[in-house]
Amino acid sequence: MSLPKDFAFTDYQPYDFANRRHIGPSPKEMEAMLAVIGYDSLDALIDDTVPKSIRQEKPLEWGAPMTEREALDKLRETANHNRKLVSLIGQGYYGTITPPVIQRNILENPAWYTAYTPYQPEISQGRLEALLNYQTMVCDLTGLDVANASLLDEATAAAEAMAMAQRVAKSKATAFFVDENCHPQTIALLKTRSEPLGWSIVVGDPFTDLDPVDVFGAIFQYPGTYGHVRDFTGLVARLHQTGAIAVIAADPLALALLKSPGDMDADIAIGCTQRFGVPVGYGGPHAAYMAVKDAYKRSMPGRLVGVSIDARGNRAYRLSLQTREQHIRREKATSNICTAQVLLAVMASMYAVFHGPQGLKAIAQSVHQKTVRLAEGLEKLGYTVEPDVFFDTITVHVGKLQGIILKTAVAEEVNLRKIGDDRIGISLDERSRPVTLEAVWRAFGGDFEVAEFEPGYRLPEDLLRTSEYLTHPIFHMNRAESEMVRYIRRLSDRDLALDRAMIPLGSCTMKLNATAEMLPITWPEFAEIHPFVPADQAQGYRHLIEDLSQKLCDITGYDAVSMQPNSGAQGEYAGLLTIRAYHLANGDTHRDVCLIPTSAHGTNPASAQMAGMKVVVVKVSDNGDIDMEDFRSKAEQYAENLSCCMITYPSTHGVFEENVREICEIVHKHGGQVYIDGANMNAMVGLARPGDIGGDVSHLNLHKTFCIPHGGGGPGMGPIGVKAHLAPFLPANPTTGEAGAVSAAPFGSASILPISWSYCLMMGGEGLTQAT
Numbered sequence: 001m002s003l004p005k006d007f008a009f010t011d012y013q014p015y016d017f018a019n020r021r022h023i024g025p026s027p028k029e030m031e032a033m034l035a036v037i038g039y040d041s042l043d044a045l046i047d048d049t050v051p052k053s054i055r056q057e058k059p060l061e062w063g064a065p066m067t068e069r070e071a072l073d074k075l076r077e078t079a080n081h082n083r084k085l086v087s088l089i090g091q092g093y094y095g096t097i098t099p100p101v102i103q104r105n106i107l108e109n110p111a112w113y114t115a116y117t118p119y120q121p122e123i124s125q126g127r128l129e130a131l132l133n134y135q136t137m138v139c140d141l142t143g144l145d146v147a148n149a150s151l152l153d154e155a156t157a158a159a160e161a162m163a164m165a166q167r168v169a170k171s172k173a174t175a176f177f178v179d180e181n182c183h184p185q186t187i188a189l190l191k192t193r194s195e196p197l198g199w200s201i202v203v204g205d206p207f208t209d210l211d212p213v214d215v216f217g218a219i220f221q222y223p224g225t226y227g228h229v230r231d232f233t234g235l236v237a238r239l240h241q242t243g244a245i246a247v248i249a250a251d252p253l254a255l256a257l258l259k260s261p262g263d264m265d266a267d268i269a270i271g272c273t274q275r276f277g278v279p280v281g282y283g284g285p286h287a288a289y290m291a292v293k294d295a296y297k298r299s300m301p302g303r304l305v306g307v308s309i310d311a312r313g314n315r316a317y318r319l320s321l322q323t324r325e326q327h328i329r330r331e332k333a334t335s336n337i338c339t340a341q342v343l344l345a346v347m348a349s350m351y352a353v354f355h356g357p358q359g360l361k362a363i364a365q366s367v368h369q370k371t372v373r374l375a376e377g378l379e380k381l382g383y384t385v386e387p388d389v390f391f392d393t394i395t396v397h398v399g400k401l402q403g404i405i406l407k408t409a410v411a412e413e414v415n416l417r418k419i420g421d422d423r424i425g426i427s428l429d430e431r432s433r434p435v436t437l438e439a440v441w442r443a444f445g446g447d448f449e450v451a452e453f454e455p456g457y458r459l460p461e462d463l464l465r466t467s468e469y470l471t472h473p474i475f476h477m478n479r480a481e482s483e484m485v486r487y488i489r490r491l492s493d494r495d496l497a498l499d500r501a502m503i504p505l506g507s508c509t510m511k512l513n514a515t516a517e518m519l520p521i522t523w524p525e526f527a528e529i530h531p532f533v534p535a536d537q538a539q540g541y542r543h544l545i546e547d548l549s550q551k552l553c554d555i556t557g558y559d560a561v562s563m564q565p566n567s568g569a570q571g572e573y574a575g576l577l578t579i580r581a582y583h584l585a586n587g588d589t590h591r592d593v594c595l596i597p598t599s600a601h602g603t604n605p606a607s608a609q610m611a612g613m614k615v616v617v618v619k620v621s622d623n624g625d626i627d628m629e630d631f632r633s634k635a636e637q638y639a640e641n642l643s644c645c646m647i648t649y650p651s652t653h654g655v656f657e658e659n660v661r662e663i664c665e666i667v668h669k670h671g672g673q674v675y676i677d678g679a680n681m682n683a684m685v686g687l688a689r690p691g692d693i694g695g696d697v698s699h700l701n702l703h704k705t706f707c708i709p710h711g712g713g714g715p716g717m718g719p720i721g722v723k724a725h726l727a728p729f730l731p732a733n734p735t736t737g738e739a740g741a742v743s744a745a746p747f748g749s750a751s752i753l754p755i756s757w758s759y760c761l762m763m764g765g766e767g768l769t770q771a772t
Contacts (some may be wrong), residue, residue, distance in 0.1 A: 080540065085410065090392075096430060126494035142289075152570065156743065178218070217239070220235070222249065237265065273287050342713035357470040380446070396423065402421060571701075595672075644696075647674070
């Protein structure tokens with residue numbers, strides 16, 4: 001059969017992601033743009049912009065890029081290596097049901113997940129209203145006056161609360177008391193945060209070991225990690241007598257039934273809203289919260305949404321009290337918090353809007369009653385169950401049977417928590433069904449049915465909540481799904497996101513958040529993996545993280561990567577702690593000076609301060625470049641105590657400074673390390689590598705350079721890459737309870753890493769360079 005005359009074979013690839021989907025401008029459009037600025041080709045522009053002295057020698061070579069279908073098949077194959085069991089491990093992470101109306105209309109909706117941080121309130125009114133709902137929900141449940149618009153995770157929020165307590169306390173003590181019933185990852189981050197600042201951490205039983213005279217504050221877990229529900233009113237009063245600050249880490253679902261932190265006169269309440277409809281996701285992202293008494297609102301970290309009046313006299317929302325934020329206070333800041341968890345806070349707030357107070361209370365009662373039935377069955381089998389008063393978590397004394405029971409539970413497709421060598425922890429949630437309880441009983445040697453046990457209550461009347469919550473009409477008027485969908489749509493119509501227009505915001509360089517990249521984050525094999533499951537149940541995640549880490553090493557020229565930091569600012573902090581640990585290991589305890597140009601982002605000096613360093617400011621010239629004469633002078637002046645310098649490359653004004661190698665050589669000559677801020681890696685991927693030009697450590701913003709969406713102001717992901725000599729000092733595993741960790745979960749917000757991985761798979765090395 002002969003071919004028609006107008007038929008011809010073509011090399012057009014309809015699913016070629018890099019060329020046809022990700023990079024928007026056509027070749028003709030690129031030619032037109034180049035002509036306007038006077039260049040014949042893109043290569044000529046790059047040659048004039050990026051100094052030859054820093055250009056990388058070899059291109060990124062990862063083989064052929066994948067099509068969307070091939071990448072999704074690869075992700076499905078990877079996800080299937082995760083073993084999805086029912087996890088009753090607890091420890092701050094719980095099974096939850098994401099209402100489908102929220103999953104489809106918020107989590108999977110680009111109108112919500114592609115928006116930028118709400119610094120421009122006129123294009124952010126919908127999101128700001130949703131965040132105000134979140135703050136209202138937190139204030140109501142905690143019984144405190146003011147709440148922020150979310151923090152990175154519960155352990156980070158605890159560290160922020162400690163720093164805030166030290167700042168506002170009237171006590172001159174330098175120790176902070178930590179309830180031994182706090183989650184291990186919380187204790188770990190408190191130790192990490194306190195050690196560089198010279199504060200001591202005292203861990204113990206607050207009812208026997210706390211002496212308020214010796215501390216500037218204390219934190220209590222409510223309910224405790226092992227299940228205890230206690231009234232801290234008396235301890236709070238004792239702390240206040242000495243001018244110390246009381247912090248309560250509270251489970252928001254438990255607060256639907258229990259006396260609020262405000263009713264105990266706590267000064268600060270922190271916690272995590274993960275169980276309000278946000279999947280565990282192997283550690284995150286989730287929205288932590290902080291609420292404080294009105295007297296302390298100006299010392300509270302994070303963003304705060306307030307109600308204002310616009311130019312026409314209409315009610316409007318905006319970010320409030322911004323002068324207290326780190327980018328204003330710089331080295332005087334006590335926090336470097338820059339990223340919130342907006343998308344997850346919106347989901348949690350909509351969970352409360354969807355269920356209302358009656359729904360939240362019913363869920364809490366159901367969880368508690370299931371836990372009581374579970375405890376009764378175990379007691380019937382002869383096990384000692386603690387504590388006597390609990391909400392959703394119990395601890396079972398099993399002696400030498402621990403290993404057998406844990407193994408049998410896994411055979412029943414249930415994960416339980418190993419505590420010490422002779423106890424097992426069990427935490428139930430709204431997803432726990434009768435078959436779950438029966439499987440647990442079988443693991444302990446029982447053969448009961450749930451119907452054999454009557455619903456019970458193990459909460460004393462004096463600990464039950466009497467105050468109202470979620471009284472605002474918004475938590476009562478959207479019960480029908482049609483109303484819920486319309487409310488979510490009305491809010492999104494007041495926002496500007498990438499589904500409507502480009503957002504031209506400086507170094508952040510908004511990228512396409514491709515649908516094919518976003519799809520896997522809601523797959524149960526990624527979304528429903530508890531962060532503390534045995535390693536053999538998360539082999540898919542481990543492979544993904546290892547491969548993405550290697551790709552980031554190839555891109556940056558570094559030798560090792562930590563995925564733990566939950567934001568760019570946390571990446572800075574982790575990198576500086578890594579440098580600090582390196583100097584300490586070498587006996588250079590005196591090296592604590594950090595050189596930072598005046599042009600640096602405000603998180604740089606704030607992070608340095610948090611890492612216990614002294615910030616020395618370096619001048620910049622009129623065009624924004626680092627003043628080399630001043631840099632040399634400062635480096636020589638502080639040579640004996642020089643720890644590091646922090647520079648952003650390309651610089652914050654968008655220029656590749658020619659003398660970057662000289663800057664690095666000066667620092668190394670005087671015994672320091674070089675931190676290169678990776679916020680602007682969009683301009684370097686495939687062209688230059690910070691590890692090749694003298695950098696020792698950098699963070700990368702996966703939510704800027706590697707396609708994780710901004711989510712309207714979070715989630716973020718700020719992994720750090722380091723040279724080999726710093727690798728032994730990367731962030732530690734938070735589950736050990738020891739200092740060194742910077743996030744609550746070992747791999748930070750792991751459930752959004754498939755986005756960056758699939759981006760790399762579909763672009764390939766050549767495509768990533770082309771995008772740059």
